[in-house]
Amino acid sequence: MTELAQKPPATSPSHRHGLSGKLLLLTLLFVMLGEILIFLPSIANFRLNWLKNRVAQAEIAALAVEAAPDQMLSEDLKSELLAGAGVLVVSLKKGDSRQLILRSDSYDMIDDSFDLRGTRTIPAIFDAFKSLIAGNGRVIGVTDVPPNSSGEIIDVALEEAPLRAAMLRYALNIFLLSLFLSALVAGLVFLALNQVLVKPMRQLSANMQAFGSAPENPDRIIAPSDRQDEIGIAERELRAMQIELTSLLNQRSHLAALGLAVSKVSHDLRNMLSSAHLISDRLSMVNDPTVQKFAPKLIASLDRAITLCAQTLKYGRAEEPQPRRDKFILTLLVDEVIESIAVEASSRIVLYNNVPQNLSIDADRDQLFRILTNLVRNAAEALEQREAENPELKEGAITLKAWREGTVVSVSVTDNGPGIPEHLHGRLFEAFQSAAKPGGTGLGLTIAADLVRAHGGQLWLSSTGPEGTCFMMTLPDRISELRQGKRGERRSALDA
Numbered sequence: 387m388t389e390l391a392q393k394p395p396a397t398s399p400s401h402r403h404g405l406s407g408k409l410l411l412l413t414l415l416f417v418m419l420g421e422i423l424i425f426l427p428s429i430a431n432f433r434l435n436w437l438k439n440r441v442a443q444a445e446i447a448a449l450a451v452e453a454a455p456d457q458m459l460s461e462d463l464k465s466e467l468l469a470g471a472g473v474l475v476v477s478l479k480k481g482d483s484r485q486l487i488l489r490s491d492s493y494d495m496i497d498d499s500f501d502l503r504g505t506r507t508i509p510a511i512f513d514a515f516k517s518l519i520a521g522n523g524r525v526i527g528v529t530d531v532p533p534n535s536s537g538e539i540i541d542v543a544l545e546e547a548p549l550r551a552a553m554l555r556y557a558l559n560i561f562l563l564s565l566f567l568s569a570l571v572a573g574l575v576f577l578a579l580n581q582v583l584v585k586p587m588r589q590l591s592a593n594m595q596a597f598g599s600a601p602e603n604p605d606r607i608i609a610p611s612d613r614q615d616e617i618g619i620a621e622r623e624l625r626a627m628q629i630e631l632t633s634l635l636n637q638r639s640h641l642a643a644l645g646l647a648v649s650k651v652s653h654d655l656r657n658m659l660s661s662a663h664l665i666s667d668r669l670s671m672v673n674d675p676t677v678q679k680f681a682p683k684l685i686a687s688l689d690r691a692i693t694l695c696a697q698t699l700k701y702g703r704a705e706e707p708q709p710r711r712d713k714f715i716l717t718l719l720v721d722e723v724i725e726s727i728a729v730e731a732s733s734r735i736v737l738y739n740n741v742p743q744n745l746s747i748d749a750d751r752d753q754l755f756r757i758l759t760n761l762v763r764n765a766a767e768a769l770e771q772r773e774a775e776n777p778e779l780k781e782g783a784i785t786l787k788a789w790r791e792g793t794v795v796s797v798s799v800t801d802n803g804p805g806i807p808e809h810l811h812g813r814l815f816e817a818f819q820s821a822a823k824p825g826g827t828g829l830g831l832t833i834a835a836d837l838v839r840a841h842g843g844q845l846w847l848s849s850t851g852p853e854g855t856c857f858m859m860t861l862p863d864r865i866s867e868l869r870q871g872k873r874g875e876r877r878s879a880l881d882a
Contacts, residue, residue, distance in 0.1 A: 409576055409579055409580065409583075409584060410572060410576045413571070413572040413575045413576055413579075414568055414569075414572045417567065417568040417571050417572055418564065418568050421560075421564035421567065421568065422564075425557070425560050425564070426511050427507055427510075427511065428560065429511075429514050429553060429556065429557060429560070430507065430510040430511045430513070430514040431510075432514075432552075432553065432556050433510070433513070433514045433517060433549065433553060434502065434505060434510060436549055436552055436553075437500070437502060437528050437530075437549070438502060438530065438533070440471065440472050440473060440528070440542065440544055441502070441528060441530045441532075441533070441540060441542055442533045442534075443470065443471035443472060443473070444471045444473045444476045444488075444540065444542045445476075445478075445532045445533065445534055445536055445540055446471070446534075447467040447468065447470065447471045447473075447476060447487075447488060448476045448478055448487040448488065448536065448540070449534070449536055450467060451464070451467070451487050451488060452487070452536075464488055465490070467488060468488050468490050471542075472544060472548065473488075473542045473543065473544040474489070474490040474492065474493045474525065474542075474543045474544055474545065475488065475489050475490065475493055475541075475542060475543040476488040476489075476540070476541075476542050477540070477541045477542075478532070478536060478537035478539070478540050478541075479537055479538050479539040479540075479541075480537045480538060481538070484541075493525075493543060494525050495525070496525050496526065496527040496543055497524040497525055497526060497546075498516075498520075498524065498526050498527075499526065499527035499528070499529070500513060500526060500527070500528055500529070501528075501529045501530075502528060502529065502530040503529065503530060503531055514553065517546060517549060517550055517553060518550065518553055518554070518557075520546065520550070521550075522546070522547040522550060523547065524545070524546040524547075525543055525544070525545055525546065526543070526544060526546050527541060527542070527543045528541070528542050528543075528544065529541050583617070586611075586613075586617045586621075587617075590608070590617075590620065590621065590624065593606070593608045593624070594624070597628055601628075601631055601632060601635055602632060602635045602636060602639070603632075604632055606628075607625060607628045607629060607632065608621060608624055608625050608628060609625075610622045610624075610625050683722070683725065683726075686722075687726065690752055690755070690756075708840065709749065709750035709753055709837075709840050709841050710750050711748055711749055711750055711841070711864055712748070712749075712750075712751065713746050713747070713748050714746065714747065714749075714751055715743075715744070715745070715746055716741050716745050716746065716747045716788055716795070716797075717739060717741040717742065717743055717745065719751060719754060719755060719758070720739045720741050720758065720786050720788075721739055722755065723755060723758045723759050723762055723786075724737040724739055724762070724786075726759060727759065727762050727763055727766055730766075731766045731770070732766075732769070732770050732773060732782070734769075734773055734781040734782060735766055735769050735770070735781065735782040735783070735784065736781060736782070736783050736784070737762070737783075737784045737785075737786075738783065738784065738785040738786065739786055740785055740786060740787045741786060741787065741788040742788070742789070745788055745789070745790060745795070747788075747795045747861060748795075748861075748863040748864055749841055749861055750837075750841070753837045753840070753841075754837075754861075756833065756834070756837060757834045757837050757838060757845075757859070758786070758797075758799070760830035760831065760833060760834045761799040761830075761831075761834060761857050762784055762786070762799060763830065764830050764831065765784045765799060765801035765803060765855070766782075766784065768801065768803040768804060768806075768855070769782030769784070769801060769802075769803045770782075771804075772803055772804045780802075782801065782802060782803065783801065783802050784799065784800070784801045785798075785799075785800045785801075786798070786799055786800075787800070793862055793863040794860050794861070794862045794863070795860070795861050795862075795863075796858065796859070796860050797858070797859050797860075797861070798848065798856055798857070798858050799856070799857045800854060800855070800856040800857075801854050801855055801856075802853065802854040803854055803855055804852065805850045805851045805852055805853075805854065805855055806847070806850045806855055811847065811850075814831050814847060815831050815832055815835040815845075816832065831845075834859075838859050838861070841861050841862075842861075842862050843859055843860045843861040843862060844859065844860050845857065845858070845859040846858055846859075
């Protein structure tokens, strides 16, 4: 918690470096990329249309020449026809003959030729870029089918400079239009995604920063929206994690405060118990049969209480030492547990010791006493609560059973109480989670489970319901040290 409190708050990124800036930049980039992919075939198509237009004008000029008497035209008229068509040479092929219709005096050798019949997209794109980068001064030849069917094939020669100039103007217009469309589309996409994604993400990150600065404050827990998409799922999952973390931190603070309080109380309680122990020693000298019967049990209980207080002061918390295991008869210990609980239990609760008389167990006697006491006390409290709610029910019963299977002793504590609520089943052995009555700490099962695990055993809820509850535990014996000799071999006196 100290590290969380001292951690400097994270600063929110600026729009330029945050999701908003990145989203806008990527949108512009992808829109421009789309415009480029559209521009490539469009510039190639523009070039083809421009050339086909020149071919159509050249055919009209050729038809004008053929319509003249004897195809005789003045040189000035021929020059005007060629200039109007924008070509240098026009020839037509009809059948097996090819006829040169018009020819300019400035005609030079052809630098490159192109066939427009059956043009494909990819070669047309490469031809268009070749025209753009070739520069001015080239003369190109173009072959196509006459659009007015004046012949089978028409061949023209023309200067490429006008075509290149027209393509550059077209490319500039496309570029300016692409910039406008990119800005428009990017702005619309940015506004939409900023509202749908970026703004909720900023709220999520802001909440996480605020919660990280004070995770124990429940007011910092996020309030999820009603969204059903991934953002809504993330908000609800974040809320669940924040609630769980806040609960764990509050529980940790509760444990720390409880440990400090227990240490202070244990110090004074140990002095009181020591005084009570001295008085009990004096009391045991009284020759009254009743006193002689209960005094040893009172002294033993005081010894356990003094030892527990000393351990609490030594460790600063309820840290259990390793079990000091020994073999003893279990039924005698169960009798002590029943007698200690019977004093404080209701008269309508009957406790049964069904442990076999000769069953021995290998465990720490004091710790096993605490385990069974916690389990039996919880059962008695549940029965008393049921009796308080409905006094007409039959009397309560708590039964302790035990049996051995090989090197493992199993113990069951069963009652005919109302059962454990279902919502507590998964948290029975967590501290402060399973208090049976108002004012309880919910530590009994937690302590019992820790002590059983220290013995290498296991404690679990076997069954629960309206007919009653049963807790089971297993306690294995210690592993015996193996001897070095071989079983069944006769050994000599020297070897022994």
